Amino acid sequence: MFVKGLRCRECGRAYPKEPIFVCEWCFGPLEVDYDYEAIKRNFNRNELEKRPPTLWRYRELLPIDGEPSFGLTSGYTPFIEAKNLAEALGIKRCYIKDDSVNHPTLSFKDRVVAVALTKAKEFGFKTVACASTGNLANAVASHSRKGFDCYVFIPADLEPSKIISSSIYGVNVVAVEGNYDEVNRLCAEIAMRYRWAFVNVNLRPYYAEGSKTYGFEIAEQLGFRLPKHIVIPAASGSLVTKIYKGFKEFYELGLVKEFNTRFHIAQAEGCAPIVHAFREGSNIIKPVKPKTIAKSIAIGNPADGVYALEVVRKTGGVAEAVTDEEVIEGIKLLAETEGIFTETAGGVTVSVTKKLIQRGIIPKDEEVVVCITGNGLKTQEVVANSLRSLIKVKPTLEDFKKKIKAGGE
């Protein structure tokens, strides 16, 4: 409807709407090219506010031609003013955009998969697949159960509960003996030989657009304005670039008046290629071998790293990393202050936010949006040994009184 075709992000060459992802000329990534004039005539705040609360309320800004066919209940997740966390961090206002309760697979990947599978159906694919650190596999496995054969590829050493959260849907789970970057390389090779829709390989230009809805919702839920600061976890770097694109589209369509958000990137020290480039003032992302408990964002060779870095630099943001100990502290801090149990990536984001406030990069009298993209129930193993021990009592009042010295009697 509103998609003209694809365009190379590097050299600008135009391509038709097909399941392709690389420019044949300069090898740059392809990006969806919209007819914004037509969108402007069909999409406005009044119209938007009448629509159901799912990610498809922004359908004019998503790259589908027909009706949405997947993820019809996904998106429009809670946006919370986190007063307790703000107090703990010593900042005036802090908001949480909470995709840990996205429907149905509890991460922001429900968004991208909704778009990718709708597109896979439009292209007539019979088989869908993905390379994943866990959350994407969960989403592809869940959403694809009707209408596709499904293969999800994951590193064999993933957290057990993340593996089960894919297997439960009865799809083919392929555990690859290697890290995510090796899984991804294998999938790229398979994608060249099989007519399969790899959502984050040959459908990547379409798939990635789904992440914009996370940004659209923030703008809408803030009352049609954009935040001063946003802290985003970075794996491939795609989410950062797409939230930026989402904000920019809302600004250019006149849905928000100002756009001066500073974009900050959060990574784990054990896998921080974007942060390293930022610290060194370099434009080159040097791949690393990941070694961190934050497996969902452990991508050593980030596909959109250079673009994510550009967003950080041009918006006056910072890329920062935290240790695995700080990741766990971050998970616990969010749970104890706001009652939200996030996964390791969320711990990274909370702890980086804390660090940026302490360093004065995010001033205490400003506001920040913290992006929580996944659910802690999927990675319980990582915090199991750093929690308060159980209080074990016999089923008698006497023993209870002996063990627990609490007031209130």
Place this chain on the structure above:
Amino acid sequence: MKVIVRIPTPLLSLTGGQKEVEAVGETIMEVIEDLERKYPGMKERLCDEEGRLRRFINFFVNDEDIRFLDNENTKLKDGDVVSIVPAIAGGYDKESMGGGDHA
């Protein structure tokens, strides 16, 4: 210095289908200039308008990514193997490539 250059599938039309070609140069940049002399049109595929290496093509010298060496100024010695690999389109043709990369 005389080196072997491995050509990825999308650039084979420029080398008449040869997956490996010889080139001469002290550095990666000089090798690209030599490839351009032998196979006109090669440089604009590998370098942007300002003459810098395109960002989504990786170069490997004997399987080492030049981003870990000295980039386009990486020094070469006789017999080195230079692989040209599109960054996000791994696995065009395994035999002719140094390896795929991320997607």
